[in-house]
Amino acid sequence: MANANRVFAALTDPTRRAVFERLRHGPRAVGEIARGLPVTRPAVSQHLKVLKEAGLVDDRSEGTRRIYQIDPRGLGAMRAWLDQFWDSALSAFAAEVERASKEEKK
Amino acid sequence: MANANRVFAALTDPTRRAVFERLRHGPRAVGEIARGLPVTRPAVSQHLKVLKEAGLVDDRSEGTRRIYQIDPRGLGAMRAWLDQFWDSALSAFAAEVERASKEEKK
């Protein structure tokens, strides 16, 4: 499931975000992802599991290798949260600026 | 400073996100924010400190009360991260779908 809670929780950890960003330009196998990261392959597997549960990645097996790629649903959930927030927060901010400038004139 | 790292780290904790969301519709004092939340006021203060360091909120004092409001810079940093990700990730995904359907035809 791709709710905002899980997406945020998944993207918090820097290592996990690094894993996720390695999938930006296309599908990768687990070993490829782990190569160059400062953690062991099992750690990467665990991160991928969390990302998958958050709806951020998708996987398929190809022989003995397992290919991961980005699942747009997760990014969509996050964008929805941000958009919904964007409007009300920014208009509240604008109203506040307005109020402050009125306050100034008094 | 409002870099993506800090913004993500700040918005991870559910309680802290609840604090942040209470500012969505305008400025609030610390006591107001804490009222109704399942944590004590000092905890809210600590959360606000983290949010401030992440560039997500701004504060000013008004007598003995301290008013917090949303700082657009934090949300902007997050939107930048998401946007930059959105394009390449989604086009990579589209390319993958294309590749898969070609694979199908073989």
Place this chain on the structure above:
DNA sequence: CTCCTTGGTTAGTCGAGACTAACCGTAAGC
């Protein structure tokens, strides 16, 4: 069949951070 590669799982450790309790400082009202 054996061997090698790839990768998911489990057990156990260790550090980070969320929280409360107790404190201090400060502004407003009397």
Place this chain on the structure above:
DNA sequence: GCTTACGGTTAGTCTCGACTAACCAAGGAG
């Protein structure tokens, strides 16, 4: 002056999760 309300800070506890080491399962090559 004294008191009350509002909030930030510190000390200490405790839970959660990131990580490694060791394991197991399965597919491909010979």
